[in-house]
Amino acid sequence: MSALALRRRPFASAAEGGAGGLRLGTGAKAALGVVALLALVALLAPLIAPYDPDQQDLLDIHAGPSADHLLGTDQLGRDILSRLIWGARPSLAGPLAVVLTATAIGVPIALAAGWWGGVVDTAVGRALDLLFAFPGILLAVLAVAMFGSGIVPCVIALAIAFVPLIARVTRSAVLGVRGAPYIAAAEVVGVPTARIWLRHLLPNIAPIVIAQATVAFGYALIDLAVLSFLGFGVQGTTPDWGMMVNAQQSIVQGHPGQAVWAGVLIVVAVSAVSYLGTHLTDRHHRDGRDA
Amino acid sequence: MALLLASSVVVFASLQLAPGSPESVLFGQQQVPDAVREAVRARYHLDDPVPLQYLNWLGGVLHGDFGVSIAYQQPVADRIGDAAATTVLLAGYAFALILLVGVGLGALAALRPGWVDGLVTLVTGVAVATPTFVAATLLLSYFAVELGWFPVYGPGTGLLDRLWHLTLPAIALTIWAASFVARVTRAAMREQLAGEHVETARARGLAERHVIRRHVFRNALVPITTVAGLQAAGLIVGTVVVDQIFQLGGLGQLLVTAVNQSDFPMVQAICLLLVCAFVLVNTGVDLLYRVLDPRLRATAGARR
Numbered sequence: 391m392s393a394l395a396l397r398r399r400p401f402a403s404a405a406e407g408g409a410g411g412l413r414l415g416t417g418a419k420a421a422l423g424v425v426a427l428l429a430l431v432a433l434l435a436p437l438i439a440p441y442d443p444d445q446q447d448l449l450d451i452h453a454g455p456s457a458d459h460l461l462g463t464d465q466l467g468r469d470i471l472s473r474l475i476w477g478a479r480p481s482l483a484g485p486l487a488v489v490l491t492a493t494a495i496g497v498p499i500a501l502a503a504g505w506w507g508g509v510v511d512t513a514v515g516r517a518l519d520l521l522f523a524f525p526g527i528l529l530a531v532l533a534v535a536m537f538g539s540g541i542v543p544c545v546i547a548l549a550i551a552f553v554p555l556i557a558r559v560t561r562s563a564v565l566g567v568r569g570a571p572y573i574a575a576a577e578v579v580g581v582p583t584a585r586i587w588l589r590h591l592l593p594n595i596a597p598i599v600i601a602q603a604t605v606a607f608g609y610a611l612i613d614l615a616v617l618s619f620l621g622f623g624v625q626g627t628t629p630d631w632g633m634m635v636n637a638q639q640s641i642v643q644g645h646p647g648q649a650v651w652a653g654v655l656i657v658v659a660v661s662a663v664s665y666l667g668t669h670l671t672d673r674h675h676r677d678g679r680d681a
Numbered sequence: 682m683a684l685l686l687a688s689s690v691v692v693f694a695s696l697q698l699a700p701g702s703p704e705s706v707l708f709g710q711q712q713v714p715d716a717v718r719e720a721v722r723a724r725y726h727l728d729d730p731v732p733l734q735y736l737n738w739l740g741g742v743l744h745g746d747f748g749v750s751i752a753y754q755q756p757v758a759d760r761i762g763d764a765a766a767t768t769v770l771l772a773g774y775a776f777a778l779i780l781l782v783g784v785g786l787g788a789l790a791a792l793r794p795g796w797v798d799g800l801v802t803l804v805t806g807v808a809v810a811t812p813t814f815v816a817a818t819l820l821l822s823y824f825a826v827e828l829g830w831f832p833v834y835g836p837g838t839g840l841l842d843r844l845w846h847l848t849l850p851a852i853a854l855t856i857w858a859a860s861f862v863a864r865v866t867r868a869a870m871r872e873q874l875a876g877e878h879v880e881t882a883r884a885r886g887l888a889e890r891h892v893i894r895r896h897v898f899r900n901a902l903v904p905i906t907t908v909a910g911l912q913a914a915g916l917i918v919g920t921v922v923v924d925q926i927f928q929l930g931g932l933g934q935l936l937v938t939a940v941n942q943s944d945f946p947m948v949q950a951i952c953l954l955l956v957c958a959f960v961l962v963n964t965g966v967d968l969l970y971r972v973l974d975p976r977l978r979a980t981a982g983a984r985r
Contacts, residue, residue, distance in 0.1 A: 520691075525955070535943065620925055635815055635818050646823075
């Protein structure tokens, strides 16, 4: 154990965890490519969408795929491709906000619990258990019942529900590093705790936290899509993938086009992200054993 | 138990914090005489201090009294009864399918390496990334609308017809969860198959079927139970979604309607029920471990 800890230089894994030093397998590279492509589509939506996503053409509703509308039009004659492209924005930004917030809350809590242990650890553990007993979607539905529908209450509620997901992994990572000789050495020399956290602890646990956050992103994407689908999340005419799957009227009339495409995009995004997350987690464990 | 109590506080408190008082939801924009307003506040005990309201509510809940629905003007328990029956039936149906398909496919893949294994891995890999609501929508649009094999909406009447109506929703719930179970089953059985105790059993000349049943499957049951328990808990939220899509009139549809109508007693009651179910399933799985793995029983006994 001590040999293992000694050989893992405090900054090494942080450098390897950065995008530049990533050595990924082919599958993971492909997954990363898909994620990057989707992110690019979301960023460049105004440039690449062929139509205004809200532009209606009531004379041309439920049109099949054609040269004008590559994926056809929806029940209001809006271009489905453009709506899918614009829909990438809330569909990806939402889960990102959830994961960033959950990490911002979860990591400090877990650091405190893992570092000081004892009463702090017990209290944090209890609170996380209670939170874990609440399915995320249910918490979001409660939030919507309280504050009304919208993406903001959904994101906040999901972020809170996702805290245990991040915090548990972070805590055990902190415990793993806590006893390492270089941490003990830093403490003996009298390095301030805050500095140890920033310089020695965080860089070492960052890879596993990032891996877990990636996995959580996939869950958050699904949960937010479900909420938008139920009509609690993204509101109004803003296109969102989850909302687009909910085209009951069109489906029953035999025009499942937009629902199918939006569904496919969700599946693609989620599989890419979770593949990446699982790969990062596995690699971390492998590295930990080999080192 | 403490967990249940704490979650009841969360459910109750969250709706207390909600902006807008319950009676304003009931009256909407109408002008009402103060006397009527007072009477309504008295009827729903809105003038009591909040902790007292909570205790009253909790006391009622323990006796099966969830208060009066603001939107329907009926006891919440009356509306919930039927809906809960549909939801429980759907969840049970789906869970049976999940175990059957998941464990079956997983075992098949573990025992037949080669193309069978490859195919199962590929299919479950895609299915595991398909959220239930996407699967449900696709199934609905293809099998119910396009082919007309299944009814599109509604819960049906009578047991057989009801099961018929619930089949497509149950399949929708199965796809994701069963893939998950299949993958874990495959991995767990693979691990056991490679174990020395299996080699020993084979070397002793035990029948292959006996080896698989007693030495491989039995040992793989612990991880399978874990993941099946997770799926059972996940079904609780899953039914909410599927219920809404297929308009089955279960708890999920009731919850979504109640949220949209700001029917707080209803929302409280359904959320509490779902959370309780969630906690009970998780506790049940913990208990099941002890039955499955004598080692866990021993350590638990020693600790006591």
